[in-house]
Amino acid sequence: MSFATKDLLRLATVGSVDDGKSTLIGRLLVDTRQLFDDQLDAVATASQNRGVGDLDLSFVTDGLRAEREQGITIDVAYRYASTPTRKFIIADCPGHVQYTRNMATGASTADLALVVLNVAHGIKEQTRRHLCIAALLGVRTAIIAINKMDAVDWSESTFRAVVDDVTALTTQLGFTSVTAIPVSALLGENVVDRSAHLEWYDGPTVLQALDAAPAGTWATSAGARLPIQRVLRQVGGGRTYAGMVAGAPLRDGDEVVLLPAGLTTTINAMQSGSGPRHAATAGLSIDVGLAHETDAGRGDMLATAPLPTVTKEFVATVCWFGDATVRAGQRLRLKHTTRLTPARLGAIEGSVDIATLSVTATETLTTNDIGLVTMQTADPLVVDDYQVNRVTGSFVLIDEVTNATVAAGMVGRASFL
Amino acid sequence: MTDHLDLLESHAIFILREVVAECERPVLLFSGGKDSAVLLHLAGKAFAPAALPFPVMHIDTGYNFPEVLEFRDRAVARHDARLIVASVEETIRQGKAADPGHLGSRNRIQTTTLLDAITENRFDAAFGGARRDEDKARAKERILSFRDAFGQWDPKAQRPELWQLYHGKVNEGEHLRAFPLSDWTELDIWQYIEREEMDLPSIYFAHERDVVLRDGMWLAIGDFVELRDGEVVEVRSVRYRTVGDANLTGAVLSDAATRSDIVAEVALANVSERGATRGDDKFSESAMEDRKREGYF
Incomplete structure (x- = not known):
């Protein structure tokens, strides 16, 4: 038996509360036999104790007491799966807007977004916000599981209508590879096992699409x-x-x-x-x-050539996580690659309205804002545009007093802004 | 060809180097188990040919498998590392924790010993071998996990941790736990041990032992587990999947005598390693979360 050479694919889940994200991940883990018997028993016991049926698969990923009590995901849960050729690191991300920082944590290292949509509801505000953040963070490949197909009688036309909406959005956001799949996470159809109800669908299952997606960081034109x-x-x-x-x-x-x-x-x-x-x-x-x-x-x-830029001032897109409201001139510490430097928010050009993807002029940034700013640093930084290199194009901003990470930054601005 | 083990190894080495660069006084927590053995092995690679830039600390409950203590001393000598032993026995003797009595669980008291040792030595970062696949609370934890001045973990307010920009700044009295093996699974660990031909405590490999079946776990009869009325001692071929306190850690029935046998066995296992072998994790859904909040490993 050989367990040798596998590659590594990191993915983040994207979707709204109640669209079945955690259930889909649970289904993926159960049907690929990644869960041990005692872990399944624990999920079954927890489900029965709370009167939510025999086996609520969403309990597989909700790890904190508050999450189980409130039935929501607060922070990223990391899960692991593998096929004969690939190891998967799954960041199951929260959907609520107040936990955007945790969603961004999960998406920042992802090669791929696994988007879960409820076919009956289409794209909700939270899904839109999630997709936008994933795109900002440079995720270019999406697998879109159109879930709860059983609830719409496996209707092809309902599926197609949602697919049209979501691909219009992913195209606008710059995704380059998008695969939409009709599934029922609850019943386990088209997640790992092929559905018996979808004669009109001959595309891949979720697992097949995951196995076929390109792994690793994107090809780069820079050196x-x-x-x-x-x-x-x-x-x-x-x-x-x-x-x-x-x-x-x-x-x-x-x-x-x-x-x-x-x-x-x-x-x-x-x-x-x-x-x-x-x-x-x-x-x-x-x-x-x-x-x-x-x-x-x-x-x-x-x-190596083409070389990055050496600079002490650059335009950037920032996701603001801090609780305080900040203005231009705010002093911070900035960590970029392996360098820590004093820095300042030079100017705030505007903030992004997720609903319209338009930029509105503003003088302040606060929790969960996405801002377009100019950063100034005490030491020269060696940067690439984030669209070119995810490592040399990213930075975090740190509060000088509390050491809290108050923002994630990307050099340059996304193509859709 | 770069495979998943190369990438996991590289990521762990990267984390070790970042924490050492950003923190003043790191320490590596070493239990003598397979995960901390892999961690120490990676630390050796991260700083070679120099010596480790931090000491190694064992939180000693006094309930040790002798084979594990022998391995600890072998490994520390091989890396020419400085060993600190923080003793749970001593914590109890000083009256800082109630004595759980003869062969009672000292699992929870380890947290007191650990936090005291961190404070006394003014450590601002502690490397641990915990993995996210071990437990659902661990699945939620950051790679660099912040602890306040009381050693507490607040799972609802973790620092954002984007890309691989690990930032290690803490204020006086606070510290970080750093988990370079976060993304490794039990199978990854064993494949890596096989690839690197690593030394381990002999109890990880199948051997004959006097055991008793208690609460669904095979416990080794000896200094730390006494036979109860009605129990029958059996001689079975067993090995340990995890190494914890000798009074709480169960063996699994196994004939896997080599590293590659174990890789094959782990790949086919039906029960999780902690579920199979750890009495300390069986209390409730939130047993690990509760202990971690208090400052446990």
């Missing part, structure tokens, strides 16, 4: 990036520079520029946790030797 985390002193002298590769693959022998200094040098050694290697793709932690003596350290970046 390789290695934000330096740590300098390792080697035995017998010499140093190597450790970090995780972002963007295009980095190869031993590549000409690289050390930024922000601007020194050009060459990689002359490369190794990862499993030993020396010739090339490293995005997501690998490596350390590299350089042909020239440098004073490179944490916060610097090695990059």
Whole structure:
């Protein structure tokens, strides 16, 4: 028996309360036999104790007492599934607007959004908001489970009408791959097992679509990036520079520029946790030797062409999580790649109205606002546009006193804004 | 070819390096179990060829499998690490926690010992080997999980944690728990142990032992588990899937004697590792959440 080589796909769930998101994830885990007998027994006991039937699959993912009591999801629950060729990391995200920060946490690392819609209701406000945040965070692939098909008599025309609405939205939001699937999460039809009621549908099940989707970070037109985390002193002298590769693959022998200094040098050694290697793709932690003596350290970046920008002022899109209302001039700490720097909200251009995707002028930002701003930093940052590189284009803003993470930021602005 | 183990390993190494860069005084919590063994192995890789930039701390309940203590000392020596042992026995002796009596559960008292040791040593970050697939409360926890000055976890107000921008700043008296193995499953752990040919306590591998079946768990009769009236000792081939207190941890019937045997066994298991082997998790739906709120691992 072989359990070897699998790739890794990270996905986030998107959808409104009561559209069946947690039930669908529960169904996916149960039907792919990812849940152990004792875990299923615990779900059954919990369901019966609360009088919600024999087996309420949504209890599979709701892990906190308050969530079970209130029947809502407050924070992201991470679940794991695998098929013979792929490991899945599933971030089951909350739908309520006050937990947007938690939804963003789950979506920020996702390769794919698994959207769950109730076919009888179509796109609700919360789903729209969720999809918009997923798109802002750079998710480009969506699998859309049109749920509760059993409640509309498996009607193809009802399904098509919802699909038309949702694809109009996903197209506007810049999704490049969208697969819509009619399902009943409750009955387990077209999630893992094919439905017997949908003769008119010959597309993939949810699991088949998940298995076929592209894994990993998106292809990038920019070069390789290695934000330096740590300098390792080697035995017998010499140093190597450790970090995780972002963007295009980095190869031993590549000409690289050390930024922000601007020194050009060459990689002359490369190794990862499993030993020396010739090339490293995005997501690998490596350390590299350089042909020239440098004073490179944490916060610097090695990059291949096309190069990123070195700047102390840039336009950004921010999702505001903090409780306080902020204005231009607000002082903060900013973490970008491996660099922490004092920063300031230079200007607030406006905030995004999720319903219309239009920008409204404003002077303040507050909880759950999506703002278009100019950031100013004390130290120069080495940035790419977020649309080009998710690692070198992202940052978080930190309150100087409480250390709370008050905003997530993306360099540049999304194509749909 | 980059596979899921390479990516999990890389992510864990990245987290170890970020926390060490951002925190002043980290520590690695080490139980001698397989997860903390993998964590220590990864820490070795993250900072090689240098020594570990933090000490290793064992919260010692006094109810140890001798094979696990032997392994602890072997592993610490191999990494040339500094070992701190924080003793639950000592916590009880000092009157900071009620004595649960002869062979009573010391599980909950570990939290007091742990928090006291963190305060005394002024640690601002503690690495742990917890995984999100172990329990539904853990499935909700951030990779860098904030603890207030009382060591409490507030699951309803966790810090947002976007991308891989782990920020480790805390104020005096507060600390972080850091979980580099968050996204690993039990099967990932065993595949990695197999790939890296890692050393582990011998009790993880099938061996013959005097056991008794109690409350659905196979307990080893010996210093920490005494035979009760009506119970019958059997000699069975068993192994341990988790390593906790010797008075509470059950063995599973198994013939898996090698790492690859165990990979195959885990891939086909019908019962979760904690469900099969841990008396301490069986009390209620929220047993783990409640302990974590108080500051448990």
